[in-house]
Amino acid sequence: MDIENEPVTVLGLGAMGTALARALLRAGHPVTVWNRTPARAEALAAEGARVAPDPAAAVAAGALTVVCLLDDAAVAAVLDPLGGDLAGATLVNLTSGTPEQARDAATRLTHLGADVLAGTIMVPTPLVGTPDALVLYSGVAGVHEEHRPTLEALGRTDYLGADPGRAALFDLGMLDVFFAGMASFLHAAAVVGRDGITGADFAPYAEQVAAILPATFRGLAADVDAASHPGDEDNLVINPRRSPTSSRPAGAGASTRPCPSWSTGSRSGPSTAVTAPTGSRASSRSSRPDRTGRPHALAARPMARWTAAREGSVASS
Ligand SMILES: NC(=O)c1ccc[n+]([C@@H]2O[C@H](COP(=O)([O-])OP(=O)(O)OC[C@H]3O[C@@H](n4cnc5c(N)ncnc54)[C@H](OP(=O)(O)O)[C@@H]3O)[C@@H](O)[C@H]2O)c1
Numbered sequence: 001m002d003i004e005n006e007p008v009t010v011l012g013l014g015a016m017g018t019a020l021a022r023a024l025l026r027a028g029h030p031v032t033v034w035n036r037t038p039a040r041a042e043a044l045a046a047e048g049a050r051v052a053p054d055p056a057a058a059v060a061a062g063a064l065t066v067v068c069l070l071d072d073a074a075v076a077a078v079l080d081p082l083g084g085d086l087a088g089a090t091l092v093n094l095t096s097g098t099p100e101q102a103r104d105a106a107t108r109l110t111h112l113g114a115d116v117l118a119g120t121i122m123v124p125t126p127l128v129g130t131p132d133a134l135v136l137y138s139g140v141a142g143v144h145e146e147h148r149p150t151l152e153a154l155g156r157t158d159y160l161g162a163d164p165g166r167a168a169l170f171d172l173g174m175l176d177v178f179f180a181g182m183a184s185f186l187h188a189a190a191v192v193g194r195d196g197i198t199g200a201d202f203a204p205y206a207e208q209v210a211a212i213l214p215a216t217f218r219g220l221a222a223d224v225d226a227a228s229h230p231g232d233e234d235n236l237v238i239n240p241r242r243s244p245t246s247s248r249p250a251g252a253g254a255s256t257r258p259c260p261s262w263s264t265g266s267r268s269g270p271s272t273a274v275t276a277p278t279g280s281r282a283s284s285r286s287s288r289p290d291r292t293g294r295p296h297a298l299a300a301r302p303m304a305r306w307t308a309a310r311e312g313s314v315a316s317s
Contacts, residue, residue, distance in 0.1 A: 007063050008063070011034050011065060011079075012067060013041055013044065016068050018044065020094070022044070022047065022128075023154050024150075026153070031044070031050070032050045032058050034051070034052045034055055059085065064147050066092045068095060072097045072101035075093060076108070080108060082112070084112070086109060086113055087113030088113060089114040090117075091109055091114045092137075093116060093118050094119045098165075099172070102118040103164050115140045115142070116143070117144055121154075122171070123155065134158065135151065135155050135158075136158050136167040137151070
C-alpha cells in the first residue's frame with residue numbers, strides 16, 4: 001500500500017475528531033468517519049469523507065484507525081464491544097486521560113488483537129494539521145514507525161517509548177506547567193489590580209518574566225536530575241509586615257495596605273532577602289544568559305531555593 005494515501009478511519013467527531021479528520025482529508029487520505037451522533041458527520045461527508053454505519057465497519061475500512069472520543073469510558077463503550085472485529089486492527093488512541101487509563105485501554109485492546117499506539121494532542125483544534133501542532137505518542141513502536149507519514153498530517157510527532165501511559169504522563173506534566181502559568185497570571189493580575197493596574201497594562205510585564213522561564217526550567221531540570229537543591233544562592237524573601245524585627249510596626253507608614261519590602265543580606269537574619277551568588281556553582285548558574293544575552297539572576301533562580309528561603313523567613317518571623 002502507498003502509505004501516503006493510506007485509508008484512515010476516525011472514530012469520534014467532536015471538535016477534535018473533526019479537526020483530525022479534516023487534516024487527514026487535506027493531506028489527501030481517503031477518510032472514513034463514525035460518530036455516535038450521526039449528524040456530526042454531515043459536514044465531513046460534504047468534504048469527501050465516507051461515513052460508516054457503525055464502529056466495526058469504520059475500523060474495517062481503515063489501515064489505521066484514529067480514536068478521539070471524550071474519555072476512556074467512551075473508548076471502552078465504543079471499542080470493547082467490537083471484540084474479535086479488532087483482530088489485526090491498528091489503533092491510534094488520541095483520547096485524553098491518565099497514564100493508567102491509557103495503559104488499561106492499550107491492554108484491553110491488545111488482548112482483542114489490535115496494535116495500539118496511544119497519543120495526546122498538545123494543541124487546540126485550529127492548530128491541528130499545521131506546523132505548530134504537536135502530538136505525543138507512546139506504545140507499539142512499529143505502529144509509529146510504519147504510520148508516521150500519515151500521523152505527520154496531524155502535526156509534529158514525538159514518540160516517547162513503549163509504555164502506552166508515557167504520552168499521557170507528559171500531557172499531565174505539560175498541562176501542569178500551562179495551567180500553573182494561567183493561574184499565576186490571574187493571581188498576579190488580582191494583586192496589581194488592587195492598585196488599579198489593568199490586566200492589559202500588566203500583561204506585557206508578565207510576558208517579560210515568562211520569557212525567562214525556559215532558561216529557568218533548564219537550570220531546575222539540572223537540579224532535579226542531580227537531586228541537588230542546596231539553596232545557597234539567589235535567595236529571595238518577601239519580608240512579612242509582621243516581622244518582629246521590623247523597626248516599623250505593622251500598619252505604620254504612608255500606606256495602610258500590605259506592603260512587602262525588599263532588602264539584600266544574609267539568610268541568617270530573619271529579614272533576609274536577596275543573596276548574591278557566591279562560589280563556583282553559583283557563578284556558573286548566574287552566568288547563564290537571559291534572552292537578551294546577558295547573565296540574568298532571575299533566570300537562574302530555582303524556585304526550590306526561593307521557597308526554602310521564604311520558609312526560613314516565615315519560620316523566624
Ligand atoms: N478540543 C480540544 O482542543 C482538545 C485538545 C487536546 C485534546 N483533546 C482531547 O480530544 C478528545 C476529544 O475532545 P473533543 O474536544 O473532540 O470533545 P467533544 O467535542 O466533547 O467530543 C466528544 C466526542 O466523544 C463522543 N462520545 C462521548 N461519549 C461517548 C460515548 N459514551 N460513546 C460514544 N461516543 C462518545 C462524542 O460523540 P457525540 O457527538 O455522539 O456526543 C464526540 O464525538 C478528548 O479526550 C479531549 O481531551 C481535545
